[in-house]
Amino acid sequence: GALVYQYPRRTICKSGTSMRMECQAVGFQATSVAWYRQSPQKTFELIALSTVNSAIKYEQNFTQEKFPISHPNLSFSSMTVLNAYLEDRGLYLCGARDRSSGNTLYFGEGSRLIVV
C-alpha cells in the first residue's frame, strides 16, 4: 500500500537554529509532493508544492530562503526550516500524491518542531 514516511518525528531546537526534515513515499510514484504546516490556530498551511517537471511553488508567506526544499526525485523530499523561531512551531506534514489513484494525497505522520 501507499505509505509516506517522515523523519524525524519530533525535534526540539534552540531559537535561531535550523531543522531539516525528510519525507519518503513508499510503494507508489508520487506525482507531486506538498509540504504543510499544521498549527492549532491555523489548521493546515500549504508551504510549497512541487509537481513533475515543474519548479517548486511556494505559497504566500513562505519563501525558499526560509524553507529550502530539495527533491532529487518525487519519492524523496527534504525541507529545512532555517533560523527557526517561536512562530515556526508546529507539525510539518509531507503529502504525496499517488499517480495511480489520481487525486489521493497521502500524508506522513509529520515532523513536529518545538522551538525553545
Add this chain to the structure above:
Amino acid sequence: QQQVRQSPQSLTVWEGETAILNCSYENSAFDYFPWYQQFPGEGPALLISILSVSNKKEDGRFTIFFNKREKKLSLHIADSQPGDSATYFCAARGNNYAQGLTFGLGTRVSVFP
C-alpha cells in the same frame, strides 16, 4: 477568509449514534473533497472523498452527502464507535493537480461508550 468552513467545532455523541459533520466552501471551482481523520500525535489519514459530479459517497459506516448548488457537504458517521474519536478535516481542491488542498479548521469528535 476561510475558504473551507467546518461545523461544529466539536461534537460529542454516544456509541451507536450517528455523528454529522458539516462543511461548506466558497470557491465554486473546487471539485474534489476529501475528508481526513487525525488522531492526536499522528498525521491525517484519508478517510473518504467525493468528486463534485456525485451527490453521495458511501464507504462502510462513513457517508458523504454533497450539495453542489449550496456548496455544502456533510460527513455522516453511522454507528459511532469510541475508536472514531478524532479530529476530522474537510478539504477541497480544484481540478488542477498543481494546486494544494485547502483545509477547514476541523471538527473534534468524541464518542462516549
